[in-house]
Amino acid sequence: MISVVVADDEQLVRAGIRGVLETAEDIMVVAEAASGSEALRLVHRHQPDILLLDIHMPGGDGLAAAEMVCKHVPATAVAMLTTFTYDRYVQRALHSGAVGFLLKDMEPRALIDAVRAIAAGDAFLAPRVTRSLLTTFRDRDPRRGNRARARLAGLTDLERKVLRLLAQGLANAEIARSCRMSEGSVKAHVSRMLVKLDCGNRVQLAAIAYDAEDNY
Structure with a gap:
């Protein structure tokens, strides 16, 4: 419940x-x-x-x-x-x-x-x-985008893919299907990104992704 x-x-x-x-x-x-x-x-x-x-x-x-x-x-x-x-x-x-x-x-x-x-x-x-x-992030200060991209530099290619899908609003199950992995694996990738990027939750991860890329 x-x-x-x-x-x-x-x-x-x-x-x-x-x-x-x-x-x-x-x-x-x-x-x-x-x-x-x-x-x-x-x-x-x-x-x-x-x-x-x-x-x-x-x-x-x-x-x-x-x-x-x-x-x-x-x-x-x-x-x-x-x-x-x-x-x-x-x-x-x-x-x-x-x-x-x-x-x-x-x-x-x-x-x-x-x-x-x-x-x-x-x-x-x-x-x-x-x-x-x-709209906000597309009109952002370019320096914010540069800082965000620098923060993402330490992510693996798969973590970047998971982050891109997360930023698009997909739930863990949808990300798992798109990446052909288990939901447990998705959660593990998200947990590692939270640590790597010093974020408190998924929404803050998405905010960095929006800052870093125009096509998220």
Whole structure:
């Protein structure tokens, strides 16, 4: 069973998210929070698999709460839930350690699939967020691209291929099929890249890939 805490300052939004998620037999919303500080307390109390966290809330905004959860409760995966795709918010959330960026207007089935993907250890960016990131990185400072390419120099050819597919948003199973390897091998390659590139999660790996190449 995937345990989830939902944090949003609007009660109707929380109720809607709970209603969608609990249509899935393998997902359970264990608590709801109306502020960032309350979200922190509930995460410490319930130790959920996933925290769905709105960006703007009273009592400490979602981005600040995300940083605290990622630092102090690393077993809980943090996914930002918002109506915004503005790049500054996306990038700060990713750098804080969030592994997902979901939009409140996404389809119910897509929300359930995203929660399952995050629980399985994959990163998830809503398509509009991915397009926003791509636009940002295509217009990046060339020096950032040079630094990113230098960081990737120590990867093997196979690791580069896995990274390219990961940056395109493929899950481990899809990467495994594309590379004709087991999911376990994909996870091992991703784990090594996290160490080599000093990244905290898959989304940060994808960010480096976006920086390094225009065609990711």
